[in-house]
Amino acid sequence: MKDKATKMMHILSAKQFDRPFLESICELTDVIRRLDKTRDGLRYLKGLLSHQRAMLYFTQPSTRTFLSFQSACHILGVASSEIRDSSTSSERKGESINDSLRTFSSYVDLIIMRTPVPGLCDEIAKLLDDTPRPVPIINAGSGPDEHPTQALLDIYTLARSFRKNGGIDGKTVLMVGDLKRGRTIRSLARLLALYKDVKMIFSSPKDFSISDDLRKHLTEKGVRFEESTEFREHLKSADAIYMTRVQDEYDIAGEQKPVNYENYHLTYDCLDIIKPEAVIMHPMPRRKEIDPRIDDDRRAKYWRQERNGMWTRVALITKVLGADKNIILPEL
Amino acid sequence: MKDKATKMMHILSAKQFDRPFLESICELTDVIRRLDKTRDGLRYLKGLLSHQRAMLYFTQPSTRTFLSFQSACHILGVASSEIRDSSTSSERKGESINDSLRTFSSYVDLIIMRTPVPGLCDEIAKLLDDTPRPVPIINAGSGPDEHPTQALLDIYTLARSFRKNGGIDGKTVLMVGDLKRGRTIRSLARLLALYKDVKMIFSSPKDFSISDDLRKHLTEKGVRFEESTEFREHLKSADAIYMTRVQDEYDIAGEQKPVNYENYHLTYDCLDIIKPEAVIMHPMPRRKEIDPRIDDDRRAKYWRQERNGMWTRVALITKVLGADKNIILPEL
Amino acid sequence: MKDKATKMMHILSAKQFDRPFLESICELTDVIRRLDKTRDGLRYLKGLLSHQRAMLYFTQPSTRTFLSFQSACHILGVASSEIRDSSTSSERKGESINDSLRTFSSYVDLIIMRTPVPGLCDEIAKLLDDTPRPVPIINAGSGPDEHPTQALLDIYTLARSFRKNGGIDGKTVLMVGDLKRGRTIRSLARLLALYKDVKMIFSSPKDFSISDDLRKHLTEKGVRFEESTEFREHLKSADAIYMTRVQDEYDIAGEQKPVNYENYHLTYDCLDIIKPEAVIMHPMPRRKEIDPRIDDDRRAKYWRQERNGMWTRVALITKVLGADKNIILPEL
Known part of the structure; x- marks a missing residue:
């Protein structure tokens, strides 16, 4: 039992990824996208995993991440069940969350979990590891805490955008917006620190700068970074511009002063300033951070980034369920 | 890109169907129903399309149409995702409907869309056509506006009911009920006008007669039609009797006077009046428009009509996704 | 039509099961679990039934039973649709429940039905039997009335736990808790009465003893049983201990006096009293009826019991859809 549990691969935090893991996910994703080009490849x-079943346990609403994972399951033939409302019957009947999730685990081979509760994924992973039939957990976002698969798709999008241009190493990445509460930025910065000579510029309103723990982590790792309340002046030097929105769903009414975000919007005229080979990214959904007219510019990668999210999740699921070794290019 | 977009087939309005298209859908549906007779045919x-994915975007509730389309997807092996609540997380996060639908399109190969907003399907189809990866849109009902697949299944049901009896050409079709607000009648009448020598009789309370634009259209096309506040006196001459219910979900409280609909109900004794070869139809759900004892009469076609809806949608999906050429009869 | 209807197998009540049926379900379930051990078996x-479609009509909430049936469908490749809210559009549009279910039946090959309305499953089964295209109904719980598949999985779990120990015949089964309103106990007791020399002990608070009809039935069948307000004193003699929770979702506010249930909880120290080969069961969800530390004891079977629920439902679906003859062990 213990032996089995040790071999179970859970995806709980971006902190568990090292560079070889990131590179293997990127390579897998590349092959999967090649397979997507043909009907035979798709079939x-x-x-590959049509004998397996997954549960999408999404008690924090997220249409986008839900659909991305569900589509990944569809692509692999994995049948999926879903829980999208925490006020389900069992909980109304007084059941503990541990009992609920152990029950769900008994019906499936994988649990993909999005929850507003920080640390819950880790707790459930530990609980299941101690049972005779553990199943892997993938954290699909745990409150303001972790969102490891978002970080994966961001890395993949950067790596592929810079494929003919030396990869991520040596690039300057400008991250813009609400850097305090956005878990996306926190995870991405940590992963970028695994690459060589990356320079990060954090551009945000004064009260929304990066958290102390990230600042400390980057300093310890010897990463070059700069914090600034300016935005436009950094556009010229950036190889990648990562825009984010204000995370006001975490606001407590009245506690936060309204911030004038307009200075941190990518307006249409910015296109003249940024490098011809730069990439523009956004974890989506956007509000007014990026002018929709920019969508047609070839440097805009945020739509591709969304579709990359689906493909990297396909790659991750194959890895977690041990089918990655069967992801091979079709004979030519 | 533009070239690709031009070839994309969207199903947005019953107005886009011509007679050859209707006949090809009827023939496809016939073959599909033959395939349904055997386990091998079903498999x-x-x-056929098990490598494809569809999104059912149903922000206007409709259990019946939803299940009919979902079953059509199941029959073809198309994996389906669904949005059934417009107040989803992304929209709460301030995303535009255009961004939401472009996102959804990036995960799937087809969007089946039911919305209370007239014209939205057309708008989204146009938006997607301008992207590098457009997907087809099928309008599954857009408010009081259009419901093209309902019109298709009605035509198929009429064509097959009259198969040994000369087809739809030359028939007299009696349409009964709330003809003002029912989009079903409007679309059906337009399609029937594509057939030869069809006579239409519109029977409704005074304030619920057909709209001016339909009246004008039929007049321009030289179609024989008659409007009447009588119902029973027309039963004798009708080849098809198409009953509808009052569309009071579109009522604004207090604005509409209550109408005595009882005069427009098909009661059990009507069976003695109508032709022995007539067909009785209803888009369902019914309230009291048709006595349930009529269900057992062989002229009652409304249950078959519902199942035909599923089969014509199978046919339509194969056409939209280019698999119609693979719909062939099994070797005998 | 009538002929077809006669052959349709509905699963409406635990009362319809006889011992040969129970044994055939147990044997089928065994083979299915063997097939589950390998990728080839699962495929x-x-x-087996990948050309079929089921509807999960669950207008009474039940996450656990829903997921168990849905997973059973997934295992067999049966595509499933779901209705989980009775206030759906058609019903809002004034449709009768009979019309709704006849409509749903036209899209699928099987309806799995959970409803708060006693007798509704029987009524719908009868209605469909009179149509040209009846489909089987499986009752997945009908209010306080029937829950035949729970009874099946309980019997399977008992039979397999006692496999090397003479089977269910001759065993002493202690049933504990709210025996008045729990349909689980009622159905299980009836099925246990089909086995030889079973002794039942019913342990409950005074006002929650078994119903008169069950008492009468067991007496007529000559079953040995005992009713008691004691709990701990019976632990020593029990081969199976079946714990249940208070069914207070059926309480009418203010009508029921609060009961001190603590005397009917299986506490950790009970493990020292019960037989070394005894089995501990619970239909789940639990509240405080069983100390979670008991989960790790090898006599605790309630987690296995849940997974058995999924497997017995797989077996039942194959039987109802006529695929049970194809459930064969792979060649060795």
Whole structure:
């Protein structure tokens, strides 16, 4: 039992990824996207895990991440069940969350979990590891805490955008917006620190700068970074511009002063300033951070980034369920 | 890109159907129903599009149409995702409907869309056509506006009911009920006008007669039609009797005077009046428009009509996704 | 039509099961669990009914039973649709429940039905039997009335726990808790009465003893049983201990006096009293009826019991849809 549990691969935090892992996910994703080009390739993918079942346990609403994971399951032929409302019958009947999740685990081979409760994924992973039939957990976002698969898709998008341009190493990445509460930025910065000579510029309103723990982590790792309340002046030097929105769903009414975000919006005229080979990213959904007219510019990568999210999740699921070794290019 | 967009087939309005299109859908549906008779035929269908994914975007509730389309996807092996509540997280996060639907499109190969907003399907189809990866849109009902697949299944049901009796050409079709607000009648009448020598009789309370634009259209096309506040006196001459219910979900409270609909109900004794070869139809759900004892009469086609809805949608999806050429009869 | 209807197998009540049926379900379930051990076995199962479609009509909430049935459908490749809210659009549009279910039946090959309305499953089964295209109904719980598949999984769990120990015949089964309103106990007791020399002990607070009809039935069948307000004193003699929770979701506010249930909880120290080969069961969800530290004891079978629920439902679906003859052990 213990032996089995040790071999179980949970995806709980971006902190568990090292560079070889990131590179293997990028390579897997590349092959999967090649397979997507043909009907035969798609059918091969659909057969890979068609004997397996996943539960999408999403008690924190997220249409985008839910659909991305569900589509990843569809691509691999994995049948999926879903819980999207925490006020389900069992809980109304007084059941503990531990009992609920152990029950769900008994029906499936994988639990993909999004919850407003920080640390819950880790707790459930530990609980299941102690049972005779543990299943892997993938953290699909745990409150303001972790969102490891967002970080993966961001890395993949950067790596592929810079493929013919030396990769991520040596690049300057400008991260903009609410850097205090956005878990996306926190995870991405940590992963970028795994690459060589990356320079990060954090541009945010004064009260929304990066957290102390991230500042400390980057300093310890010897990463070059700069914090600034300016935005436009950094556009010229950035290889990647990562825009984010204000995370006001975490606001407590009345506690936060309204911030004038307009200075941190990518307006249409910015296109003249930024490098011709730069990439523009956004974890989406956006509000007014990026002018929709920018969508048609070839440097805009945020739509591709969304679709990359689906493909990297396909790659991750194959890895977690041990089917990554069967992801091979079709014979030519 | 533009070239790709031009070839994309969207199903947005019953107005886009011509007679050859209707006939090709009827023929496809016939073959599909033959395939449904055997386990091998069903398995052949299920393999046809098993590498594709559809989104059912139903922000206007409709259990019946939803299940009909979902079953059509199941029959073809198309994996389906769903949005059934417009107040989803992304929209709460301030995202535009355009951004939401472009996101959804990035995960799937087809969007089936039911919305209370007239014209939204057209707008989204146009938006997607301008992206590098457009997907087809099928309008599954857009408010009081359009419901093209309902019109398709009605035509198929009429065509097959009259198969041994000369087809739809030359028939007299009696349409009964709330003809003012029912989009079903409006679309059906337009399609029937594509057939030869069809006569239409519109029977409704005075304030619920057909709209001016339909009256004008039929007049321009030289279609024979008659409007009447009588109902029973027309039963004798009708080849098809199409009953509808009052569309009071579109009522604004207090604005509409209550109408005595009882005069427009098909009661059990009507069976003695109507032709022995007539067909009785209803888009369902019904209230009291048709006595349930009529269900057992062989002229009652409304249950078959519902199942036909599923089969014509199977046919339509194969056409939109380019698999119609693979719908072939099994070797005998 | 009538002929077809006669052959349709509905699963409406635990009362319809006889011992040969129970044994055939147990044997089928055994083979299915053997097939589950290998990828090839799972793929064989998934192909068995992949041309069929089921509707999960769950207008009474039940996450656990829903997921168990949905997973059973996934295992067999049966595509499933769901209705989980009775206030759906058609019903809002004034449709009768009979019309709704006849409509749903036209899209699928099987309806799995959970409803708060006693007798509704029987009524719908009868209605469908009179149509040209009846489909089987499986009752997945009908209010305080029937829950035949819970009874099946309980019997399977008992039979397999006692496999090397003479089977269910001759065993002493202690049933504990709210025996008045728990349909689980009622159905299980009736099925246990089909086995030889079973002794039942019913342990409950005074006002929650078994119902008169069950008492009468057991007496007529000549079953040995005992009723008691004591709990701990019976632990020593029990081969199976079946714990249940108070069914207070059926309480009418203010009508029921609060009961001190603590005397009917299986506490950790009970493990020292009960037989070394005894089995501890619970239909789940639990509240405080069983100390979670008991989960790790090898006599605790309630987690296995949940997974058995999924497997017996797989077996039942194959039987109802006529695929049970194809459930065969892979060649060795």
